[in-house]
Structure formats: C-alpha cells, structure tokens
Amino acid sequence: MFEAFFYMYVTAVGYCIAGLCTSGWRLVTGNSLKFGLQTEETGLAILGVLFRVVAGPVIVMRNAIKGAIVEGRAPHWLALSTFISTVWSFFSGVVLMEFLFRLNGI
Secondary structure, eight states: OOOHHHHHHHHHHHHHHHHHHHHHHHHHHHHOSSSSSSOOOHHHHHHHHHHHHHHHHHHHHHHHHHHHHHHHOOOOHHHHHHHHHHHHHHHHHHHHHHHHHHHTTO
C-alpha cells in the first residue's frame, strides 16, 4: 500500500516540476513552450531541449486538452495522452528525486 502512495507522490513531483519549467520558460521568454526547436542561439537551443524534456508532460496535456476541446478529437486520444503524460512525469519525478537524494547524501 505504501508503494502506491510513493508512486503517486513521485508522479506528482514530476508534474509539478514540469509545470514549473513551463511557467518559468513563459515568464522568461514570453512565449509558450512547445515541441520544436528554436535555433536562434546555440545555448538557448540546448537549454530549450532540456526544458522540453522536463516539461514534456505539461506540453502533451496542454495539446491534448486543446485538441479535445477545440478540434473535437475523440476521447480516447485524451486518455492516451493522459497515460503518456503520467508515465513521463513519473520518470521525471524518479530522476529528480534520485538527484535530490544523491545531493543530500542519503
């Protein structure tokens, strides 16, 4: 039972860090974070790839919700996008938690 709560917590951490990355990118650049490269500068392109890897679950869900509401896509695409986003955020949360535990020396 404890493992299920731990998995949900790690997934929530992944979603939260994805939301923070998306909001931070929008705050700094003024543009919404999307999949695709902007190649104005090399440093920004590399930083953008790292942000997109972490913020992927939020980008996927935003596109899925927009597709379901605006474009009228079938509901199973929203369910599949939710599943992909949840798994992605779980793995992002695992990497972040592992990094924090290693940083703390546990």
